[in-house]
Amino acid sequence: MKTENAKDIIVCDGVKKWFGDFQALKGVTTTVKEQEVVVIIGPSGSGKSTLIRCINRLEAHQEGSIIVDGIELTNDLRNIEKIRSEVGMVFQQFNLFPHLTVLDNITLAPLWVRKNPRADAEQVGMELLERVGIPEQAKKYPGQLSGGQQQRVAIARALAMKPKVMLFDEPTSALDPEMIKEVLDVMKELALSGMTMIVVTHEMGFAREVADRVLFFDYGTIVEDGTPEHFFTNPQHDRTKLFLSQIL
Amino acid sequence: MERENKAPDAAGDSAVSTRVHARPPIWRNISVIKWVAQLAALVAVLALFWLLGSEAAKNFSASGISFGWDWLSDPFGVNIREGIDVNPDSGARALVVGAVNTLRVAISGIFAATILGTVVGVARLSRNWIVNRLATVYIEIIRNIPLLVQIFFWSALTIGLSDLVEDDVGTHLFKASNKGFGLAWLFPSTGFWPWLLIVIVGLVAAKFVAAWRTRLMEETGKEAYSLTYAFGTVALFGLVGWFIHPILGFLSGVWDAIGDFIGGLPSSTVSVVIAAAGLLGAAWWIRQFFESRRTPAGFGKMTDDDIFRIVFAGLVGLGVALVGFALGGASIETPGGDVLTVAELIRNGFSNGFHWFADKFTGDSGGPISFSQANVEVRGAGFTQFGTDGIIITPPFFAVWVGVTLYTAAFIAEIVRGGILAVSKGQTEAAQAVGLKRSQYLRLIILPQAFRIILPPMGNQYLNLAKNTSLGLAVAFADIVAVGFTAINQTGQSLPVVLVWMAFFVTMSLIISGIVNYYNRKLKLVER
Numbered sequence: 001m002k003t004e005n006a007k008d009i010i011v012c013d014g015v016k017k018w019f020g021d022f023q024a025l026k027g028v029t030t031t032v033k034e035q036e037v038v039v040i041i042g043p044s045g046s047g048k049s050t051l052i053r054c055i056n057r058l059e060a061h062q063e064g065s066i067i068v069d070g071i072e073l074t075n076d077l078r079n080i081e082k083i084r085s086e087v088g089m090v091f092q093q094f095n096l097f098p099h100l101t102v103l104d105n106i107t108l109a110p111l112w113v114r115k116n117p118r119a120d121a122e123q124v125g126m127e128l129l130e131r132v133g134i135p136e137q138a139k140k141y142p143g144q145l146s147g148g149q150q151q152r153v154a155i156a157r158a159l160a161m162k163p164k165v166m167l168f169d170e171p172t173s174a175l176d177p178e179m180i181k182e183v184l185d186v187m188k189e190l191a192l193s194g195m196t197m198i199v200v201t202h203e204m205g206f207a208r209e210v211a212d213r214v215l216f217f218d219y220g221t222i223v224e225d226g227t228p229e230h231f232f233t234n235p236q237h238d239r240t241k242l243f244l245s246q247i248l
Numbered sequence: 249m250e251r252e253n254k255a256p257d258a259a260g261d262s263a264v265s266t267r268v269h270a271r272p273p274i275w276r277n278i279s280v281i282k283w284v285a286q287l288a289a290l291v292a293v294l295a296l297f298w299l300l301g302s303e304a305a306k307n308f309s310a311s312g313i314s315f316g317w318d319w320l321s322d323p324f325g326v327n328i329r330e331g332i333d334v335n336p337d338s339g340a341r342a343l344v345v346g347a348v349n350t351l352r353v354a355i356s357g358i359f360a361a362t363i364l365g366t367v368v369g370v371a372r373l374s375r376n377w378i379v380n381r382l383a384t385v386y387i388e389i390i391r392n393i394p395l396l397v398q399i400f401f402w403s404a405l406t407i408g409l410s411d412l413v414e415d416d417v418g419t420h421l422f423k424a425s426n427k428g429f430g431l432a433w434l435f436p437s438t439g440f441w442p443w444l445l446i447v448i449v450g451l452v453a454a455k456f457v458a459a460w461r462t463r464l465m466e467e468t469g470k471e472a473y474s475l476t477y478a479f480g481t482v483a484l485f486g487l488v489g490w491f492i493h494p495i496l497g498f499l500s501g502v503w504d505a506i507g508d509f510i511g512g513l514p515s516s517t518v519s520v521v522i523a524a525a526g527l528l529g530a531a532w533w534i535r536q537f538f539e540s541r542r543t544p545a546g547f548g549k550m551t552d553d554d555i556f557r558i559v560f561a562g563l564v565g566l567g568v569a570l571v572g573f574a575l576g577g578a579s580i581e582t583p584g585g586d587v588l589t590v591a592e593l594i595r596n597g598f599s600n601g602f603h604w605f606a607d608k609f610t611g612d613s614g615g616p617i618s619f620s621q622a623n624v625e626v627r628g629a630g631f632t633q634f635g636t637d638g639i640i641i642t643p644p645f646f647a648v649w650v651g652v653t654l655y656t657a658a659f660i661a662e663i664v665r666g667g668i669l670a671v672s673k674g675q676t677e678a679a680q681a682v683g684l685k686r687s688q689y690l691r692l693i694i695l696p697q698a699f700r701i702i703l704p705p706m707g708n709q710y711l712n713l714a715k716n717t718s719l720g721l722a723v724a725f726a727d728i729v730a731v732g733f734t735a736i737n738q739t740g741q742s743l744p745v746v747l748v749w750m751a752f753f754v755t756m757s758l759i760i761s762g763i764v765n766y767y768n769r770k771l772k773l774v775e776r
């Protein structure tokens with residue numbers, strides 16, 4: 001987790017984003033430091049997913065600036081490709097490649113983007129599968145795995161690029177209750193190992209236990225920004241209090 | 249499964265048997281119902297065929313037409329406009345010429361329509377507005393006009409071209425006229441077959457070379473260019489073979505010896521081989537079937553359907569074996585007037601095949617491939633015509649080929665577009681998120697998954713194309729339908745000709761769908 005004097009790795013400054021007439025982000029300004037774990041909470045449609053999708057340019061923001069590891073996200077294709085290879089992403093729907101085996105899913109990007117030798121990529125892939133606890137599934141196809149196992153493969157796939165930042169877009173929302181824990185355990189281990197993480201989630205337990213900082217989003221702006229303790233015990237805004245009273 | 253269900257504690261409905269392992273009465277037993285239904289269906293189909301056949305035979309004999317196959321071996325007596333033999337000596341030979349014409353237009357059409365359709369389909373998804381609109385206009389025009397009208401259109405276009413005149417006499421790389429299109433082309437020459445043999449050996453060698461380079465790459469982690477090496481190997485064999493192929497001339501004697509050996513075998517060998525193939529094939533299939541039903545706990549329970557399939561496979565194998573022996577007895581009169589059994593005909597066919605092959609290994613030092621340009625010559629007084637060199641695409645062939653290709657490509661384009669769109673957006677996002685470039689994720693992620701979706705409807709389009717070539721009749725293209733029509737006019741044997749047509753198209757369609765299904769199975773996603 002966060003150490004003192006860590007350097008800024010993601011800097012968002014006045015980020016605005018419209019989908020047609022609908023403004024999803026209304027000027028978001030925040031900074032994420034190295035090894036920090038930031039959990040984003042908020043009602044659906046509040047712009048939390050949009051923000052992390054802007055950070056690796058799956059969506060293009062229209063105003064403001066986003067700087068990742070010293071590189072600004074612009075229309076420059078080279079910057080976008082550089083940032084995407086430094087930022088890992090885990091999706092709600094896993095989005096594994098169904099026509100490739102689990103191991104091929106993981107080694108694909110190291111082989112084609114990093115141009116690593118196959119032997120090295122496979123060794124790293126097996127180590128990552130070991131880390132997420134399913135090395136015995138390496139030769140199977142995604143369709144043969146349970147949802148929790150698929151999401152763990154998706155985490156391993158993102159980690160294979162040795163990213164500096166990991167983004168999680170509601171990683172447990174599509175899972176059965178008993179599978180949520182196995183994915184959260186992997187994420188906790190990752191956080192303890194010092195990975196910089198931004199996690200959009202509804203898992204309050206995870207936020208309380210692992211997060212360095214909680215951001216509460218509503219209507220495209222950050223309403224509350226503080227430590228989990230501050231957020232859960234002493235929220236400053238009425239909107240946050242209402243949200244917490246509804247879910248806790 | 250159901251049999252193992254525990255009986256409910258309370259006394260159940262009296263109509264439902266609640267005793268463990270209770271055997272249901274016959275009329276409620278699913279196994280019995282299935283078997284009876286399968287057998288009844290088989291009997292009904294056979295009975296229907298027998299009824300139709302005997303009715304047809306009765307009507308034919310009543311109207312004085314004898315239903316027979318003699319016209320297959322009788323002289324055909326009419327020239328065919330184009331094909332491998334424009335002056336066939338028998339009805340069967342004429343039908344073969346027509347069938348080859350059909351296959352030529354169908355196979356070349358399938359390749360052309362696939363390429364064009366894929367290009368147009370991708371163009372339809374292009375972000376370039378002009379490319380996108382052009383593709384849309386093409387699709388909307390082509391698929392909304394009946395194919396027959398389009399074939400007439402292309403035919404009319406070629407008829408509108410200028411005639412060949414005396415100034416055109418000579419050789420041409422390309423010459424368009426109302427007598428067709430003359431094209432320069434590459435043809436196999438004297439040394440072709442020995443050279444081909446060397447190239448095939450090269451292909452096998454390339455496979456080993458590629459495997460070796462791939463292994464090297466995986467061991468060292470360095471790029472080992474396995475594909476480049478494989479192509480290089482084939483090219484090397486082709487190049488060296490170009491010069492050294494005459495030394496394979498000695499194989500001529502080997503092929504002749506094999507031909508003589510087969511020709512000297514008793515004709516019963518053919519029956520034995522066919523019977524053995526039938527029985528072994530059935531045995532192999534049944535074995536495969538058992539293997540596929542094997543579970544870690546041993547062989548699972550066979551369902552009634554499974555047993556039916558095994559019995560059916562056994563019967564088919566037995567049937568093939570019986571047919572094999574029947575061939576030894578059935579005799580046919582050849583166009584030459586000899587009476588031979590079918591088994592002898594088949595044996596002689598193989599024997600002649602090897603002798604034919606032997607003749608191609610002359611040891612002649614001529615090049616394997618020759619380049620030949622289309623030539624225009626004058627026959628008789630002022631009658632200008634294409635000669636025999638190069639490839640001549642006749643106006644009917646052109647009209648049918650362009651017609652079916654453009655028409656089918658429009659449908660293939662929509663299938664390709666649909667297939668690409670059907671791959672979920674999440675796949676693109678996931679591929680982008682790990683840093684793949686657009687060209688990389690299209691090739692590695694999107695297209696492999698789209699291809700899986702595209703293939704089955706694509707197979708349907710191939711079948712449509714192959715069958716639509718029969719519309720060539722309208723522009724006098726000498727396909728199997730046109731040749732068959734001539735045969736009907738000559739002999740009045742309409743039913744046998746129609747049966748030949750149907751057998752031909754069914755066989756062609758089954759082969760096409762067999763190939764498509766094979767790839768479809770190979771590409772299927774593995775799921776639980």
